[in-house]
Amino acid sequence: MLNFRITKYDPKNRNSDGHYKVDEWTCPSDVGKTFNGIEFKASEYFKIEEKYINAVIECLQSKHIKHLRVVDLESKFLEDNLSDKDNQWLVREEFKNIKLFEDKKLEIDDLKIVIKMILRGFLWCRLEINEQFSLRFGWDYYMYICCFDLNEGTIKKISETGLFVELLEPLYDMKRYDFYIQTCRADEDGHTLVEEEILLKTMTREKIKKGLDLSDEHIGDHNFDITPQNYAMFKNDFEFNFTEYEYCLYCDKIYI
Structure with a gap:
């Protein structure tokens, strides 16, 4: 399968070693900090988060995939993270109600909820279907999708939102x-x-x-x-x- 990196990071800002040279926010806790003279606001965070979620849905729809499975779930500190007073601006009621376990089948609506929870740092897991599709998130707001291919139309739609789709060598x-x-x-x-x-x-x-x-x-x-x-x-x-x-x-x- 092919390994795609889909992020807010413009590849032109990387050096020859692949290191990103521009100082940008990397997680929602950066809200309120200043980057390149501009304050990073919550509204900007939610805007980018929505683009990531829409990119995933676009990829799934292009593959006619209607669900993914929870894989390698790490939710040991979920309750503590949801109750942390510093996180309350990120907490939504559906985060408290959704029940997750290894191998749970997530339809699109629940996928959106879980992706938000991962991006906001409440839990972590991969979202996959064996040998068809794999979605995982790394540090610093990196998102990776492995699948057999992404058609040009899908890549174009994602790119038009301001995200960048890069084909990487498999790890x-x-x-x-x-x-x-x-x-x-x-x-x-x-x-x-x-x-x-x-x-x-x-x-x-x-x-x-x-x-x-x-x-x-x-x-x-x-x-x-x-x-x-x-x-x-x-x-x-x-x-x-x-x-x-x-x-x-x-x-x-x-x-x-």
Whole structure:
């Protein structure tokens, strides 16, 4: 699949190493700061956010895709983020009502809500359909879409909104992964420390999906906690001691 970067950042402002040379806002918390002599206002943030969402919908419609799956969900601090007094100008009631879990099927209306929550820093996940479409967000308001192609009409519509569509080299082989079991223990401050990491030589995405009862549309390459409820798929490869340790499955992508 092809890897597209769709952002507000003009490629002409990058140096030969790809570093962006212009000082611009990179997250909603920058509202109120001054960039190039101009105050960054909330209205400008919401305007750009809407362009990102519309760009995603434009890409999905061009592919006749009506939903995506939640993949690699990170929502541990969602409630804290939503209740933070500094975030209240970004909170919407639908953020509190939507129920998210790994592999959840999101139709377009819910996709819009989740994309807003990701861009505003309340949670993180990838939004995908296995080997068809992948949407992910990086630091500093970067958005990436992987798909087999984007037609010229779609790219033109997105570009006309002021966003920039760039075709990049793929970062990693999307069909090759290494899976590790990490043995963890909490320190005195409650931070999780990895004490040991074991490569699972026979683990595959298909085994992960079957063991977790995930849909065919889930890619099966996410990280997750291993618990007494889901460890059965690993018991022939690893001996667990849940009374003393915590465990997680770490998926290491093979970078090109």
